Amino acid sequence: MKKMTKLAAMAAALCLGAALLAGCAGAADNGAADNGADNGAAANPEATTLIVGLDNAYPPYGFIGDDGNLTGFDIDLATEVAKRNGWNLELEAIDWDAKDALLGQGTINCIWNGFTMEGREGKYAFSKPYMHNEQVVVVKKDSGISKLEDLADKNVMTQADSAALDVLEGDQKALADTFAGGKAQTIGDYNNAFMQLESGAVDAVACDLSIADYQMAAKPDMFVKLEPLSTENYAVGFAKDGDTAMVDAVNKTLKEMYDDGTIAQLCEKWGEYGITIDNWVLVD
Incomplete structure (x- = not known):
């Protein structure tokens, strides 16, 4: 009887472990579907994470595509910047009215979504302006x-x-x-x-x-x-007293992307949505 009880307990433990693994896999899948970010390989837990707050109904900068995932010009920019810096990327669709509170709480660490800098300079640490x-x-x-x-x-x-x-x-x-x-x-x-x-x-x-x-x-x-x-002009908005190193890295990487033609390619990709390289201003 004791032996049978032990065997039953072992079987139950194995079933529970399998269920937990399946649950974890399901959660990861759901997360990928929610944010639409394509980070390639599995996220590195030791890497810096760029958490982008955005309005998901703001085409062509950030919106839900026909496949149900987030897409847009600014999302492409953020994805490439994160990739080149070895950062993990998280895309967070937010209530636009709550953006300041979320930034202050650290729920997001930047606002990157066709974000106008004029009139807001005293509230955020902005990247260099990149789009007129x-x-x-x-x-x-x-x-x-x-x-x-x-x-x-x-x-x-x-x-x-x-x-x-x-x-x-x-x-x-x-x-x-x-x-x-x-x-x-x-x-x-x-x-x-x-x-x-x-x-x-x-x-x-x-x-x-x-x-x-x-x-x-x-x-x-x-x-x-x-x-x-x-x-x-549009710029990426960070917390006023936040990570200046990340701001500097975004500026440097966007300039590199302009120099190597990536920005021109992305503008062409989104050209039918009204994006044009003529409005790109981060060239120095």
Whole structure:
């Protein structure tokens, strides 16, 4: 009886071990599917980890592809930078409004997602600017709106906590005061904002140039953009008192990628989404 009991216990232990191994494998698989990062070989537990916080509804810089994985121009940049530095890479889709709290907690160690640096210099340790950008307003072609002054009494929408909202609450506040309701309406992401524009629920969307170009490329007969609200640059944002060595490494690697033609190749890859090498600014 004792022998049978021991055998049963051993069998149970073996089954439990197998289940644990299967569970671990399943968790790893789920993690890979969640972040969409392709790090090649298994992650090195002793390597530095680049944890990128991003908005996963921000094409063409970061969004969910047709295969269900994260993709985008900035994700390609981060993936290559991590690879060249021997870093592990984690991509974290975040609530954009919570980005500062997540950065402060160390849940992410950078924001890399078409992130405007102007007006935010005192809050983050930024990389060198790498991409020129503008804040623009997009309207439907048949709207009769051809200039910013035509937005008076119109419903204008933008993303919450966005650079476009900062401009409309700052340098272009006088313009926003003329909108219906005396300010821009806000929404969680630009994909839904453009759905509102297409349906006629709003008259205009204020957004980044790259977002406008992406939406116009997808539906060239529907949208047009007005003159810029402002000009600015994208950079990678790190915690203000964070790892300066990582900031320096990102700058150095992006410059190397420009010099060896990798940046030109990535711009060409994302060209149909409105990305162009003409807007790349990190060349020194």
